[in-house]
Amino acid sequence: MLTLKDTYPLYLGSRAEIPNTDLAVIDKYTGETATRVAKADAETIGRAMDACVDAADAMAGLASFERKKALRHCVDRFRERRDELALALCIEAGKPIKDSEGEVTRLIETFEIAMEECTRISGEVFSMDITERAKGYRGYTRRVPVGPCSFITPFNFPLNLVAHKVAPAIAAGCPFVLKPASATPVGALIIGEILAETDLPEGAFSILPCSSKDAEQLVTDERFRMLSFTGSDTVGTKLARQAGMKRITLELGGKPPAWWTAGWTWTTA
Numbered sequence: 001m002l003t004l005k006d007t008y009p010l011y012l013g014s015r016a017e018i019p020n021t022d023l024a025v026i027d028k029y030t031g032e033t034a035t036r037v038a039k040a041d042a043e044t045i046g047r048a049m050d051a052c053v054d055a056a057d058a059m060a061g062l063a064s065f066e067r068k069k070a071l072r073h074c075v076d077r078f079r080e081r082r083d084e085l086a087l088a089l090c091i092e093a094g095k096p097i098k099d100s101e102g103e104v105t106r107l108i109e110t111f112e113i114a115m116e117e118c119t120r121i122s123g124e125v126f127s128m129d130i131t132e133r134a135k136g137y138r139g140y141t142r143r144v145p146v147g148p149c150s151f152i153t154p155f156n157f158p159l160n161l162v163a164h165k166v167a168p169a170i171a172a173g174c175p176f177v178l179k180p181a182s183a184t185p186v187g188a189l190i191i192g193e194i195l196a197e198t199d200l201p202e203g204a205f206s207i208l209p210c211s212s213k214d215a216e217q218l219v220t221d222e223r224f225r226m227l228s229f230t231g232s233d234t235v236g237t238k239l240a241r242q243a244g245m246k247r248i249t250l251e252l253g254g255k256p257p258a259w260w261t262a263g264w265t266w267t268t269a
Helices: 042-054 056-060 064-080 080-093 097-120 162-173 188-197 216-220 232-241 257-261
Strands: 009-014 016-017 023-026 033-037 126-129 138-141 149-152 174-181 205-207 226-231 247-252
Touching: 009 042, 009 188, 023 080, 033 064, 033 188, 042 056, 042 174, 042 205, 042 216, 064 080, 064 097, 064 162, 064 188, 080 097, 080 188, 097 162, 149 162, 149 216, 162 174, 162 188, 162 226, 188 205, 226 232, 232 247
Parallel strands: 149 174, 149 226, 174 205, 226 247
Antiparallel strands: 009 016, 009 205, 023 033, 126 138
16 A cells, blocks of 8 residues: 655755655645655755856757656656556645646656657758848857756646646756745655666755745845746745846736736636
8 A cells, every 4th residue: 555655855966865854744635644754954955056056068068869768757757657656645734636647648748758858959041132232141049048947836737837847947058056935845756766776977856845044145145047837926026036137037916027027917707
């Protein structure tokens, strides 16, 4: 019979570490502690950020087939561990088993799509002969990884919303540090366990359950080139102000980020 492990490590620089078991994950059906998880402090987050920055060149240098191989391994292992992932969702998020199985399917599909896109990330060649002087001229564009990324995900879809950030980052060749929701970190840590089985460069990823206060450096550090956050509009607005010049994607209250940046407002019934 499948059960959660007694403890789960965090992942720092692509490696499992268990410096403590300070974070209790509550079974949403019984109200009792289901498992305990390692919790990162500010110093640990700093080490993970250093490792992420150091891994940027190695990740950017991966060939498309190498990124595809890593994602394919994840897809295969998610299928093998489908029941375990669904159980973790049931316990930590309180979802019915059918809904949990559906979210695991979405996790797999998201990684499959990213796997396919690995070989399509190219550029464009276009003609520039719009004047007589430019006859025979051609231009081209080339897509390159944005660089180190920080990701913050919410409690309600702890597999699917992690997948929506992690899989595209790997497909594009970007190292990342992920802060999963403290209430539902187990699914993200199982993803980390599977990523650690791949040949991704050392430091390519870190998955760190931690406090929001300690995670602020993931938002403000100028070495990180992109921040992706899913959560409330209140927190998203605050993070956008703290993020500086880095690229930001915000999914706030289920609304597209373009609505927020255009100054739209909305109400809920």
